[in-house]
Amino acid sequence: MDFALDSLSKEELQQLKTDVEKALKSVDARRKAEAKRAAEQAAKEFGYSLDEIVDAGGTKGSKGAPKYANPTDPAQTWTGRGRKPNWVINALDSGKSLDDLKI
Template identity: 55%
Template sequence: MTDIDWDALSLEELKQIQKQAEKAIASFEARRRKEALAAVEAAAAEMGFTLNDLMGAPKTRASKAAPKYAHPENPALTWSGRGRQPNWVKAALENGSTLDDLLIAK
């Protein structure tokens, strides 16, 4: 590698070198990651597996819980009973209602 007289470079030249170095580093890391993935896939294939076999199926998010409670005056406002209570539930409880009063009739 050649010696560079850093003090002789302008700010613009230094910033250009910095951008080029960041691109080169990102490219290098991407190539290394790709090589590592290929090596792991080859090792798994030698043993008769795929990466999906070894890593398992991707985890799926749990489905959204069905609403259990509804606002007495606005049935569009619902709550599943999980997580924090919505403000309308808190207000109803403070005004003397119970959670049973807010249950969705089935």
């Protein structure tokens, strides 16, 4: 394809840009759909669904098992890494130690 871009007006160039962006998104969507079908077929050959394979991979970015739990709300946990949650800070300020919060 050969375009004489120099001969197009600003509005025509902007429309061309918009059309190209739409076409690229369409190509990406088709390729992703093809990749998903291929992955589903590969999983099926091993007797699994793609969802089963993806779920078996674990949580992306998992930071490890929790080591501490909030005594007033055991659903709130912390691995001991990264920034301390507010409930840990409050517990420490009230005189508790990290050992008191261990699971």
